[in-house]
Amino acid sequence: MKNEYRKEASQIAKDSRWTIFRFLPLLILVFVILFALNSAGMLGKTVVERKVFENSYQRSEGLKSGLALYEAQLAEINFRINDPESSREDRRDLRAQRASLKYQIAAIKLRQ
Numbered sequence: 001m002k003n004e005y006r007k008e009a010s011q012i013a014k015d016s017r018w019t020i021f022r023f024l025p026l027l028i029l030v031f032v033i034l035f036a037l038n039s040a041g042m043l044g045k046t047v048v049e050r051k052v053f054e055n056s057y058q059r060s061e062g063l064k065s066g067l068a069l070y071e072a073q074l075a076e077i078n079f080r081i082n083d084p085e086s087s088r089e090d091r092r093d094l095r096a097q098r099a100s101l102k103y104q105i106a107a108i109k110l111r112q
Contacts, residue, residue, distance in 0.1 A: 060112065067108045074101045 077098045
């Protein structure tokens with residue numbers, strides 16, 4: 001009975017060593033490739049940081065673009081308010097639009 005157990009244990013140890021030495025190089029290769037990809041920035045936090053930076057850049061450019069648009073509208077409204085051919089009602093409406101644009105411009109400037 002002892003000999004039978006020892007033969008089985010010896011066979012299991014032999015099979016285990018064969019399996020480990022058969023697949024260990026492949027496992028090491030996978031770890032090296034993953035480390036290289038992570039170092040190159042293809043995996044991990046580097047990609048996330050890059051995306052966050054791009055999105056924040058795009059956001060700031062969008063805010064600048066919106067600000068420029070509102071300021072152009074404000075200039076046009078100021079021009080139309082000073083036009084002597086504008087009626088009293090038109091001027092009142094234009095002043096309301098001007099106030100609204102000033103609030104929007106102030107809100108964008110706070111977000112920048």
